[in-house]
Amino acid sequence: MWRKTGILVMSSFIVLAGCIPGVAPEEDGVDIEQEEETTEDSTVEVSPEIPSLNNYYRSVLQDGRYISGAAREFHRDVVYNRMDLERIEVGMQELASEQFNQEDYFFREGQFIGGTELNNWVMRRDEDDNPLGLNPPLAEGETFEERESSQPRVLSNIIEHNYVVENNEGNLQVGGIVIGLSMNSLYYFREENDDGTYEAWLDEEIDKETSLEEATDIASQIVDRLRSEDRDNGALENVPIMFAVYREAPRDSSLPGNFIATGTAAPGEDVSNWDNLNETHYLFPSSTANEEQREDSEAFNQFRDEVNQFFENFIGVVGEGYYQNGEMRELSIEIPITFYSETEVIAFTQHVTDKVEQRFQDISVEVEITSSNGAEALIVKEPGEDPFVHVY
Known part of the structure; x- marks a missing residue:
């Protein structure tokens, strides 16, 4: 499933409910919560079904508008690498599709964990000032660096997704929740001086085993909090809660x-059925890809050389390979060019498409051709299918 591009065709909306019901426990889930500013005449609908090269969840709309998450702004402030935030949000939907069928469930950004509450959760635990913190308390030590590095903050961010179904009465209710736990691979910290200035950044590496161990414990605590009687009168007790653990770059x-x-925490149970995932990204060309994925690296270099035969001057060709269990599943390629005539762009796009078909027959490939004017062409090739080509 592609993480960057979707080819969309719009269609009419489908209204699923005439009004927004209040929150109430249900046998299979929870009715969607009514927002404070809405009236009894508010309508709930889902976004159009979109024929595309990807499988997307249809989103829940309220009065024709997208329902933003309760902690929307928080996520933008805590994740340093924009690629990480994009990857975890899309990847959570990919993983959710294995449990919540895209034909029956609709997507809504998280509504049960608010921004202030989430901020408290990702801060350090302090029995006096922040007993709900999910990161370890500050360690003892003589220096600032010792106190921070010996007890690094392992948790970077928490992202909540709601998956909604239509019940027998025709109303929408929450049928599942996915919680993304974004864990630090490096914990960055710096000391603030008395005059308000800061020292240089320091960092402490956190190994993968520690990330997994801490995430397991954090997930159990979150389940208890979400299923508390104090949260929506215990309305989430019978809703499955899935956790996706992500390790930031x-x-x-x-x-x-x-x-x-x-x-996953089945209804009324703690988190179990933990499965380790093996996924990796490689940059092409790079020394790491050449050392660890030599065959794929050589294939990409040959593709790059063949693409460059089209122009007199060398152009940069950069790829990102997505691997599962050591095998490349997807390859996204970016080719920046100097804009020439429209006919030359078309001819170049045809040339690249031909090379994609020759070199990458068994994986999903997406190629974006750009210039200083913006996007020029898009090529998408799925295994066993003819390529989709669009020149802008």
């Missing part, structure tokens, strides 16, 4: 991080 990385595990 370092700040200077040109690639996103990776999902490392999933676990």
